[in-house]
Amino acid sequence: MCGIVGYVGERPARELLLEGLRQLEYRGYDSAGISVIAEGQIDAVRAVGNLSALQEKLDGPVSPREGVAPVALAAKPATTGIGHTRWATHGRVSEKNAHPHSDSADRVHVVVNGIVENYMALKERLAATGSVFTSETDAEVIAHLIAEHYDGDLAEAVRAAYIELEGHFAFVAMTLEEPDVLVGARKECPLIVGRGEDEQFVASAVPAFLAHTRRVQFIDNGEIVTLRPDEVTITTPAGEPVERPVQTVDWDPETAQKGGFETFMLKEIHEQADALAETISDRTARATGVDLDDEGALEESILAGARRIVIVACGTAYHAGVVGRYAIEEWARLPVELDIASEYRYRNPVVGPSDLVIGISQSGETADTLAAMRLARERGATVLAITNTMGSQATREADGVLFTRAGLEIGVAATKTFVCQVAVMYLLGLRLAELRQTLARERIAELVAEIKHLPNAIAELIRACGSRAEAIADTCWDSDFFLYIGRHIGLPVALEGALKLKEISYISADAYAAGEMKHGPIALLDEGTPVVCVATQSPVLDKLVSNIQEARARGARVIAVVTAGDTVVEPHVDAMLPVPASDWMLQPILAVIPLQLLAYAVARRRGLNVDQPRNLAKTVTVE
Ligand code: F6R
16 A cells, blocks of 8 residues: 655656655555656665655755765756655565666666566576676566666556566656656556646646646556657557546545545545555465565474464454454364453463464554453464554564455444454464464465455455445344344354444444344344344354344344345345355455445434534544
């Protein structure tokens, strides 16, 4: 979730790029950099930290490590440039890993958002023919690849490079040989052109140039865009021209930050396919298994040697942990204990050196989760943090870290980070299974293939599901109580669906294991009570159908999340929210999305501010 920006025109590029990056800082802020072309020279300045660090460096004296850049960059009237604000995925946070990256001759510079999945193979090939790599990033390979293909036409070289690149990314390139040209390419990650008078902008998001133009062209997947001060052309990778009308956005700066969505939460729900793709990409590059050897991850021998897993977390992160328990037990046949961190820390738990304790926390700052991790570590357990936030306290309190790569989540109600946490739990379950040889290799390969398909399935689901959730919300938004039920891997989805409804709509909701209903909660059911049931495919679906019938017999109105093509649940429910088919164990990652959208639609009908629900904070640093 990095931010990229480019400018070509007649005005000094440096300030325009910095201004653009300031608007994109929400996409990542662990390092930043810009490159500009002036007087036959490309100057680059990069800095670790947020944009103030970059600004300081630009304003400061010449840095010997960056050569002539800062002063020259400040003084020269460069009118072409690119900029980047980074959210590290490959390679740690360091100046040499900050963008822009360049080829060995320092003639092609690029800024990249996303992940190049086949970068290792490309890097080997390019290194064999003389490319010298200076960073640990996947992104650098793009600069070398473009340079390799360059023969006097940057657009042509980018098209040739694009064809070789796998993954999901957007990038913008420039070269010294064509000082008033920028070329961008998009595969899955966003890229938008801002059209000006004798100047053009290109960026990951509209806010980067909104102060200068509202005339935009949205670049589509598989398109290459060439920008010159007086012209923008779009082609396919094969070079065929693409016509794209210029649209005028009437967004105010706040709407623009939300990418045109009415709220951050809705924007983040729509970012889930992207966030998931980032989280799984390189980790599922090997078709036959999963790799969790990121920098800072635990050593494999520790994973392989764990005798028991303990998961601690709060709220939504705890629900991701529940999915993790099912996956690890099912696939890796390891005992898994799971507890809410605020309970675990005061329980005097039996935990020790043969335990692997996993703390899941989006923010990495939740006081109770940190305390639970600390306690386990003090007692000799190995602690693994799963977090979305680089540099957070959780990363310092753990022996190893696995990052979800969801990008910054602004909406208080967690959405995309949940989906990414669940994905990491699946990856961990499969890696443990591989190490412990508890699943056949073919079965692991099958599951890896299914996981790789999930981002597409999510994109398809979000396209189809919004209007269904809206229609259902119309029938139940004024109810004063909802019951959510599920069994097995459907249970954490029910828990999470109910939490989303409570947080943003302030409606009282309970979530129960469906089999528990008759032990109490069934007394709450009345004529028309909405019962939301997670009824995706699973070996316990017929048991769940019996529970649905019990609820319906008491007059409840049953809304079911089902697997597409379902015929078993349909006759027994009032409304359905289908999700694409997948392996049944993976259904939670899809099934939660209709419930996010339902909670969202209900809350909006009640006129509530979903991004900042009352009494809640995004990061809970007090116990
Ligand atoms: C709910 C939500 C919270 C968090 C919980 C833990 O939408 O966001 O329940 O999941 O406060 O926060 P982290 O994951 O930052 O530890």
